[in-house]
Amino acid sequence: MSLTYIQSFVAVxxxxxxxxxxxxxxxxxxxxxxxxxxxxxxxxxxxxxxTPRGMRLLPAGEVFLSHARRILAEVDVAIERTKGAGGSDD
Structure with missing residues (x-):
C-alpha cells in the first residue's frame, strides 16, 4: 500500500x-x-x-480514515525527527 494512495484517500x-x-x-x-x-x-x-454529487464514506471508509490519518501523521513525525537527527550536513 503506497503513501500516495493513503494521501489520495484522505483528500477525497x-x-x-x-x-x-x-x-x-x-x-x-x-x-x-x-x-x-x-x-x-x-x-x-x-x-x-x-453519488451524483460526489463521494460519501462507507463504514469501512470511516474505519480506514482514522488509521490513514494516523499513518500520515506518523510519517510526518518520522521525517521531522530524522531531519533533526541528521545535524547540519547540508
Whole structure:
C-alpha cells in the first residue's frame, strides 16, 4: 500500500469530491480515481459510495480514515525527527 494512495484517500474523504481532492493534490481526476480504486481493490472492500454529487464514506471508509490519518501523521513525525537527527550536513 503506497503513501500516495493513503494521501489520495484522505483528500477525497475530506473533500467529498474527486475533482476538489484532485485540485488539492495537484492531480487530474483520472489518476486520483485510479488510486482510490486500487486502494479499494487492495483492501478488498469499497470505501466510498459514489453519488451524483460526489463521494460519501462507507463504514469501512470511516474505519480506514482514522488509521490513514494516523499513518500520515506518523510519517510526518518520522521525517521531522530524522531531519533533526541528521545535524547540519547540508
Amino acid at each position: 474523504a475530506e473533500e467529498g469530491h474527486v475533482g476538489r481532492a484532485a485540485r488539492k493534490l495537484h492531480l487530474t481526476q483520472p489518476p486520483l480515481s485510479r488510486h482510490i480504486l486500487a486502494l479499494e481493490d487492495e483492501l478488498g472492500t469499497r470505501l466510498f459510495e459514489r
